[in-house]
Amino acid sequence: MTYEEVIFYVVAVPTVVGAIGVVTARNVVHSALFLILSLLSVAGIFILLSAEFLAIVQVLIYGGAVTILVLFAMMLTRVRDMPAALDGPQRPFAALAAGAFMVVSIFSMVSTEWPGDTNKINVISIQQIGNDLFTTWAVPFEVASLVLMVALLGAIVLARGEEGE
Amino acid sequence: MFLALVSGNPWLESLARLAIIAVLVPVTVIILTWVERKVIGRLQMRLGPMRVGPYGTLQGVADTIKLLTKEDVRPQTADRWVFELAPFVIVVPVFMAVVAIPFTADLFIQNLTLGVFYFVAVSGLSIVGFVMAGWGSDNKYALLGGVRAAAQLISYEIPLVMAIVAVAMLSQSLNLAVIVGAQEDTPNIAFQSLAFLIFAIAGLAELYRQPFDIPVAESEVVGGPFVEYSGIRWSMFQLGEFVNLVLISILGSLIFLGGWQWPWSVFDESVPVVAQIAMMAVKTAAFILFFMWMRASLPRLRIDQMMSFCWQLLLPFALLQIIINGLVLVYDWPNEILIPLSGAGAAGAVYLTYRAARATGVRYQPGYQTVGSVL
Incomplete structure (x- = not known):
């Protein structure tokens, strides 16, 4: 086993363990913490692929911001007192949807022609990433920021509406 | 023999560099706790610690021994793993950030091309630790402190990053060594005085020290996320706080004050390593003293003042600095034009802050209204 493979397993195991933890943990806050573990390990895989920029963005956005906001929202609601609310009669539908998604992912993974070794x-x-992002891919980039902007404004409008009541 | 063995193998070499840092950093923190008590004591016309050792110099050592031998208490209803892992989640990212910091032109652990970016991303991770500590303690004050910490640290990270981006634009690089190299003639503080002001304030808030000690305010949330911690786990929070103080100070002196470069080209050709370290130490110490001075002289902000100060003042001015830099870069104007432009921006920011601080309070009107503007 080359040392790249060793490092791959060192970061791949926490990714999978974290992902399993997200769905099996009985406590929502524990799920969110497992999610952080999983997302940070993905950053490790990016580093292994020499995509350092992507790895740092992964840590910055998912490790430092998105999951914190998830935790933040959960701490303001009293999730600890109602662990049973996680489960419900919709369980078979959820299982069906998840299973179908897994089949599609595995199928597309097997049928894709990978470039090989x-x-x-x-x-x-x-520099190259910056150039491409602001020239070739400028329109998708702007559209993405527009979507975020709309989400932000929507949140403000919703919060304001409650305040006025 | 040992040196030859270590310098040949990149793995062993990195390990040796990490080991040096792991020993040096806690020693620095022990010294800094004593320095802080002395400085604040003098600013308040007290003597500070005087009993242990000459002029109280061994106070830090005595405190460390006390903390390490104290009982490690965990509340019965606390969430065990979240509670016990939280100090590590705070301390580990702080030590990871040390990796990217160059201390002189040749003295660093790893010279990263995306150094500043890495620093910002990794140090943002410790917010998770505050939230974990606050939630895991099963204590209302701790939870409130954790929520406050998350809100404050996430908010002030944005102007901090924007100020760093402004400097990176001017230096055309995210590599810390290159940013310092670009300041050979004039340090960035001259061209980017507005960014420097924003960096200093946002840095102070990131360190959650007075006047931004809202998450850990003793009289409001009795120590915030750390209320249930004692002994070695509490001292890990303290360690994280002081290492962060040193890191923000080093970062500030690297990107704004010219790092290890000497002013007025005192040395004709290359600066000797000892002189480089001395220059870094002087600039970093200036930053640390500034943070301590602020702590001793300013009262704590209210939480709504803290929030609106960030979003309504620091963020727009940070964007202004970036726009100014963009114009100068695109139209190839000389850098000197940045001095009056950025200076005017800094003066404007200071004036708005001064006006808000002097403004008399408005009586609270119940009902629908705009919330918490400081301007």
């Missing part, structure tokens, strides 16, 4: 990984510099 790569001996050399092209390291893409941050």
Whole structure:
């Protein structure tokens, strides 16, 4: 086993363990903490693929911001007192949807033609990422920021409406 | 023999560098706790610690021994794993951030191309630790403190990052060594005085020290997330706080004050390593003293003042600095034009803060209204 493989398993095991923890933990806050573990380990896999920029963005956005907001929302609601609310009569539907999604993912993974063994990984510099993002991919980039903007405004409108009542 | 063995193997070399940091950092923190008590004592016309050792110099050592031998108490209803892991979640990212910091031109653990970016991303992770500590303690004050910490640290991270982005624009790099190299003639504080002001304030808030000690305010939330911790776990929070103080100070001196460069080219060719370390120490110490001075002289902000100060003042001014930099870069204007522009922005920010601080309070009107503007 080369040392790349060792490192791969060192980061892959927490990813899977975290992902399983998210769905099996009885406590929602524990689920969110497992989610952080899983997402941070994915950053490790990105580093292994020489995608340092992506890895740092993963840590910054998912590790430092998104999951904190999830935790924040859960701490303001009293999740601890009602652990049973996690489960319900919709369980078979959820299982069906999850199973179908798994089948589709496995099918697309098997049917895709992967480029095969790569001996050399092209390291893409941050300058190149910046250039592509603001020239070739400028429109999708702007659309994404527009979607975020709408979500933000929607949240403000909802919060304001409650306050006025 | 040992040195030859270590310098040949990249794994052993990194390990040796990490080991040096792991020993040096706690020693620095022990010294800093004593320095802080002395400085604040002098600012309040007291002597500070005087009993242990000459001028109280061994106070930090005595405190450390006390903390390490204290009983480690865990509340019965606390969430065991979340409670016990929280101090590590705070301390580990702080130590990870040390990896990207160059201390002189050649003295660093790892010279990362995305150094500043890495620093910001990793230090943002410790917020999770505050939330974990606050929630896991099963204590209302701890929970409130955890929520406050998350709100404050996430909010002030944005202007902090924007100020760093402004500097990165000017230096055309995210590599800390390159950013310092670009300041050979003039430190960035001259061109980016507005960004420097925002960085200093947001840095102070990221360190949750007075006047931004809202998450851990003794008289409001009795110590916040740390209320249930004692002994070695509490001292880990303290360790994290002080390492962060040093890190923000080093980062500030690297990106704004010119790092290890000497002013007025005192040394003709290359600066000797000892002089570089001395310069870094002086600049970092200036930053640390500034943070301690603020702590001793300003009263605590109210939580709504803290929030609106960030979103209504620091963030727009940070964007203004970025727009100014963008114009200068796109139209190839000389850098000197940044001095008056950024200076005017800084003056405007200071004036608005001063006006808000002097404004008399408005009587609270029940009902629908705009909330908590400080301006």
